[in-house]
Amino acid sequence: MNIKNKKLLNLVKSIFVKHKLNSYHADISAKALINAELVGAYGHGISRLKMYCDRIKKNLINPKPRIKIKKISRSISHIDADNSIGFVAADIAIKTAIEHAKKSGLGFVAVKNSSHYGLSGYYAEQAIKKNLITMIYTNAPPAVAPHGALKSLFGTNPICFGTPTGNKVPFILDTSISKINRGKLRFAERNFLKIPKDVALDKFGKPTNDPKRALQGVQLPIAGFRGSGLAWMVDILSGVLTGGNHSGRVKDPFEDFTGPQNIGHLFITFKTNLFVKDYNKRIKDNIKRVKQLPKVKGMKEIMYPGQNKYKRYKMNLKKEIKISKIIKKELEILNN
Amino acid sequence: MNIKNKKLLNLVKSIFVKHKLNSYHADISAKALINAELVGAYGHGISRLKMYCDRIKKNLINPKPRIKIKKISRSISHIDADNSIGFVAADIAIKTAIEHAKKSGLGFVAVKNSSHYGLSGYYAEQAIKKNLITMIYTNAPPAVAPHGALKSLFGTNPICFGTPTGNKVPFILDTSISKINRGKLRFAERNFLKIPKDVALDKFGKPTNDPKRALQGVQLPIAGFRGSGLAWMVDILSGVLTGGNHSGRVKDPFEDFTGPQNIGHLFITFKTNLFVKDYNKRIKDNIKRVKQLPKVKGMKEIMYPGQNKYKRYKMNLKKEIKISKIIKKELEILNN
Numbered sequence: 001m002n003i004k005n006k007k008l009l010n011l012v013k014s015i016f017v018k019h020k021l022n023s024y025h026a027d028i029s030a031k032a033l034i035n036a037e038l039v040g041a042y043g044h045g046i047s048r049l050k051m052y053c054d055r056i057k058k059n060l061i062n063p064k065p066r067i068k069i070k071k072i073s074r075s076i077s078h079i080d081a082d083n084s085i086g087f088v089a090a091d092i093a094i095k096t097a098i099e100h101a102k103k104s105g106l107g108f109v110a111v112k113n114s115s116h117y118g119l120s121g122y123y124a125e126q127a128i129k130k131n132l133i134t135m136i137y138t139n140a141p142p143a144v145a146p147h148g149a150l151k152s153l154f155g156t157n158p159i160c161f162g163t164p165t166g167n168k169v170p171f172i173l174d175t176s177i178s179k180i181n182r183g184k185l186r187f188a189e190r191n192f193l194k195i196p197k198d199v200a201l202d203k204f205g206k207p208t209n210d211p212k213r214a215l216q217g218v219q220l221p222i223a224g225f226r227g228s229g230l231a232w233m234v235d236i237l238s239g240v241l242t243g244g245n246h247s248g249r250v251k252d253p254f255e256d257f258t259g260p261q262n263i264g265h266l267f268i269t270f271k272t273n274l275f276v277k278d279y280n281k282r283i284k285d286n287i288k289r290v291k292q293l294p295k296v297k298g299m300k301e302i303m304y305p306g307q308n309k310y311k312r313y314k315m316n317l318k319k320e321i322k323i324s325k326i327i328k329k330e331l332e333i334l335n336n
Numbered sequence: 337m338n339i340k341n342k343k344l345l346n347l348v349k350s351i352f353v354k355h356k357l358n359s360y361h362a363d364i365s366a367k368a369l370i371n372a373e374l375v376g377a378y379g380h381g382i383s384r385l386k387m388y389c390d391r392i393k394k395n396l397i398n399p400k401p402r403i404k405i406k407k408i409s410r411s412i413s414h415i416d417a418d419n420s421i422g423f424v425a426a427d428i429a430i431k432t433a434i435e436h437a438k439k440s441g442l443g444f445v446a447v448k449n450s451s452h453y454g455l456s457g458y459y460a461e462q463a464i465k466k467n468l469i470t471m472i473y474t475n476a477p478p479a480v481a482p483h484g485a486l487k488s489l490f491g492t493n494p495i496c497f498g499t500p501t502g503n504k505v506p507f508i509l510d511t512s513i514s515k516i517n518r519g520k521l522r523f524a525e526r527n528f529l530k531i532p533k534d535v536a537l538d539k540f541g542k543p544t545n546d547p548k549r550a551l552q553g554v555q556l557p558i559a560g561f562r563g564s565g566l567a568w569m570v571d572i573l574s575g576v577l578t579g580g581n582h583s584g585r586v587k588d589p590f591e592d593f594t595g596p597q598n599i600g601h602l603f604i605t606f607k608t609n610l611f612v613k614d615y616n617k618r619i620k621d622n623i624k625r626v627k628q629l630p631k632v633k634g635m636k637e638i639m640y641p642g643q644n645k646y647k648r649y650k651m652n653l654k655k656e657i658k659i660s661k662i663i664k665k666e667l668e669i670l671n672n
Binding site: 151286 | 411412441442446448482485499558559561568573575576604618619625635638
């Protein structure tokens, strides 16, 4: 079934309000979910709505959080999100980091007691719109085995970096440290799709192309020891540093209802013109020079991170959003 | 031939002094080179000494730089290294970043007009000794092809992250974004060794295990589009942002004597206890939990980044440093 994105937005918002979020928080959360659909990150979209509502019902996400912002310096703040839905925590955090950077040149904002916030790139966009560069880290439930280990412990722990480009399409690298992101596994599982064979192992340590078995098993990090090290770095920056859960203690939001997630995030923002006056000219030149390189056969254009997502977003904005029968039914039940 | 590391240190120092570095700068530079030998990063060690001296002789590295430190805020400084040898620029930069972090919680120091500084991890160590967390970025001459391109443009652009661990062995991730680092290629070339076949292409775009051909060709990024994106991020953070060269303009120090390198670096440092009181306890717990995981067959211990390097360092400290005949001859000539 197809549905207009504005209609879906309103429906999701009303579902969040029915689950006790205030209208402002429901709006923030619904917009983040619809954005994930529009950029084609379906694993972070509407398919997660039921999970959020389930966790609210079980008091694992606090629909009426008393979020505390502790200002440490002109650049640094620490946010205790009081187990809010992650979207709201991240929204406050990036806004605080933007404010800090606008005033002092630099923002450094840590969040604890949060939950899954969707796509890091979505928050990066906000900073870029204010002409700031941003680096964002979050941890996530165990999915990736540390190099040498037979068991998952790190999350897919994305590394996100965003910068203005001097044109309307931002540079946003938002890459998980696993060969495939967990949202994509869930999407494949829900839609009975196969996954590539070299991205995950089943619970016995054997390669599998079955997303269900991969979800029970272990996702592989990119680049072996190096990717494992990057995932570890993200766990330290977003978990150990912030006061959030870490080292495998972040609960799987779909499967573990024994407590809140207490995910941690770290948002770093800074002005583009701290050290050079002509940043926009420089970044434009940088991108142009990369794009001018000779290309491998069949490659039309060398793309920078975020460009494809932006194209998908613009295209999808004109279209209706496709939802499966399962999701349609979920939405009906949740809206009752 | 074998030589005691202290003797080699003094020899290298005297060579630098003969090449017009002042005694303090020669000491900094010699220590960085010997450290690379001791941690087993031979591609960044003594084999580079002749290159540095050649560049000094050709006025491409300034042996008497007038380094300017522009303080922008309590946390932020911009350093113009005046084409100094990279070791000296990086040494001043990390010390400035440490000072900022000690005073304001956070240090953010950019460097322009620098040159190759060796191992990022060496500077990370300094910050960790002062109980700070650090993130360090530098760009480098073209070595890695952007995803989809047939020509090198990004450097091997390391991502470096370091943190105290609550024990004497620091956590230092210092990973280049190429499948193999350029120093290792050079080391293999000098010593007539082969390289793995999936890490580089020759200049015609074909896989090669010949380091010489790989050096003329293209190194491959880790993880395809993702690794390429990470390399791009590092080029922006260390080059576009800082006022350094970027997008392939950093000259190869061994081959291109048409001008100084103007490499850029970015040093970020911050206190471990910004957001939690018990960081040391938390990071100890984090590492312990990872180490306790069941291991893949044949794996004795799950290591964290930096652990192996530390072991090698401690071991090598007791031994003499092995130098090849070629290097021995170079040292003799340079010391004349």
